Amino acid sequence: xxxxxxxxxxxxxxxxxQFSYGREKADSYLIIRSGRAVxxxxxxxxxxxxxxxxxxxxxxxxxxxxxxxxxxxxxxxxAAFPAARTICARACSEAMGDPARNQARRYHxxxxxxxxxxxxxxxxxxxxxxxxxxxxxxxxVFETRTALSWQGLxxxxxxxPGHSPGSGGSDSRSV
Ligand SMILES: [Zn+2]
Numbered sequence: 001x002x003x004x005x006x007x008x009x010x011x012x013x014x015x016x017x018q019f020s021y022g023r024e025k026a027d028s029y030l031i032i033r034s035g036r037a038v039x040x041x042x043x044x045x046x047x048x049x050x051x052x053x054x055x056x057x058x059x060x061x062x063x064x065x066x067x068x069x070x071x072x073x074x075x076x077x078x079a080a081f082p083a084a085r086t087i088c089a090r091a092c093s094e095a096m097g098d099p100a101r102n103q104a105r106r107y108h109x110x111x112x113x114x115x116x117x118x119x120x121x122x123x124x125x126x127x128x129x130x131x132x133x134x135x136x137x138x139x140x141v142f143e144t145r146t147a148l149s150w151q152g153l154x155x156x157x158x159x160x161p162g163h164s165p166g167s168g169g170s171d172s173r174s175v
Contacts, residue, residue: 014153019047023115026069030056033151038062039084043069045076052080060150062157063088063138065167066095068104074135085139087148089159092166093138104133142168 014033020026026043030051037056039047041064051058058081064070066088074096078086088096095101108131148155153172160169 011152014151019043019050021046021072022069023111024069026072028070028073031153032056033153036151038150038155039077040064041070042073042077043071045073047073048076048080051077058084060084060148060155061086062155062170063092063096064169065089065164066092066102067164068099068102068107068133071096071102071133071135072130078136087140087142087157088138089157089161089166089168090141090143091161092164092168093141095164095166096135097137099132099134102133102135105131107131 012033014031017030017032019028019030021028021044027041028043028047029040030047031038031040035056037051037054037058038060039051039058040062042061058077061074061077061081061084063074063086074086078084099105142157143159145159146157148157155170155172158169158171160167
């Protein structure tokens with residue numbers, strides 16, 4: 001054991017893991033600190049089992065925007081972790097229940113044109129090809145810069161429309 005570990009630990013850095021899904025590489029991130037977690041985007045239903053099997057308590061689901069490739073796993077994760085709060089920009093929340101505005105219908109066609117329908121038949125996308133994907137609104141929305149604290153970290157939420165009307169970001173830092 002390194003000698004420094006005899007000291008009292010007064011600050012634990014969060015760990016951040018990236019997961020990429022599908023041929024278009026939609027990303028999700030898991031921020032972990034002291035056995036608790038924040039999920040940034042829910043790009044696959046597989047995340048629900050991954051988080052559960054890891055024994056993590058999921059506190060928050062932060063959505064960067066309303067596009068379906070970042071929402072494919074949201075219903076599964078919410079079902080597995082009903083206490084987790086979903087937070088995103090107001091425009092994201094308003095669009096994610098609409099398969100036209102969350103791009104599910106368009107994405108379905110795009111993927112079939114680009115990769116062919118064979119990849120759907122193989123099920124490689126674990127059900128993510130649903131052109132009628134609908135998600136319930138977020139539990140909390142923001143329209144202006146919003147301070148959010150989690151496990152001693154300031155997860156400041158910032159609307160950043162551009163990629164989509166409901167895009168948002170964070171300038172997280174320790175406090
Ligand atoms: Zn997008």
